[in-house]
């Protein structure tokens with residue numbers, strides 16, 4: 001357990017809001033913004049969802065001036081699996097707290113059982129709030145249409161590949177197809193989207209976006225790159241040095257294991273790090 005905690009530390013800023021804020025301050029000193037994510041999934045009782053909403057509000061108020069007040073939340077942690085109305089109420093509370101401190105809330109996208117529910121909840125909240133954005137996953141067949149709809153409404157979108165295991169009936173499963181979908185969707189967002197977030201560590205996609213924005217004369221103030229805490233930190237700095245905006249997703253909290261496990265499953269490099277951590281000391 002101690003070794004796992006040690007290994008998780010690369011991907012998780014700490015177990016407390018204070019630790020997350022410390023990481024955000026350190027990033028800011030490097031010219032990098034953060035979005036803070038209180039870890040936790042599939043909350044099945046109302047008290048836990050309310051605790052999660054409250055913890056997000058506490059964090060938003062804890063972030064000092066000079067560091068952007070930006071959090072990412074999963075609607076299942078706000079009670080989406082319990083009741084739509086209850087979830088909306090909890091999420092609206094977080095959005096109000098963010099609004100009071102000039103902050104922004106990104107709604108993460110979860111597995112396909114929640115795609116439509118998440119988009120519906122987001123749309124409901126969007127009617128009342130400007131400080132909220134959504135995530136779309138390039139591996140889903142539906143995403144090109146969702147991207148076009150988001151552009152038409154001026155919604156702020158973070159585009160990622162998608163982290164959950166989805167069946168071939170609804171998702172591309174080969175990396176080349178996922179990349180092709182990503183390229184298509186990201187170009188639509190860069191052309192006409194509302195400050196899209198390009199969330200990937202995939203160098204071929206990062207390079208594609210750099211080349212495309214240069215060729216199309218799209219200024220670096222119109223989009224931002226996003227990467228996960230612990231992954232490719234050298235690349236964060238080189239992007240900033242080249243004039244790009246970068247935001248890092250900073251997970252924190254005691255429920256770190258599922259998140260950590262997904263990062264390990266995703267990448268050989270991450271596994272290599274784990275093996276080095278276990279065997280190389």
Ligand SMILES: Cc1cc2nc3c(=O)[nH]c(=O)nc-3n(C[C@H](O)[C@H](O)[C@H](O)COP(=O)(O)OP(=O)(O)OC[C@H]3O[C@@H](n4cnc5c(N)ncnc54)[C@H](O)[C@@H]3O)c2cc1C
Nearest residue numbers: 108109135160161162163199200201202203226227228249
């Ligand atoms: C900010 C952010 C938010 C996210 N939010 C969500 C969400 O709400 N919902 C969701 O489902 N998923 C989310 N994800 C996860 C995402 O969907 C992917 O699962 C994850 O980012 C892995 O895909 P990738 O494109 O980053 O690169 P991968 O597919 O992991 O890697 C592809 C290629 O990237 C390059 N690469 C990767 N790492 C390195 C490295 N360390 N050094 C050099 N090259 C490297 C290599 O060329 C590699 O072959 C998010 C990701 C980010 C960055």
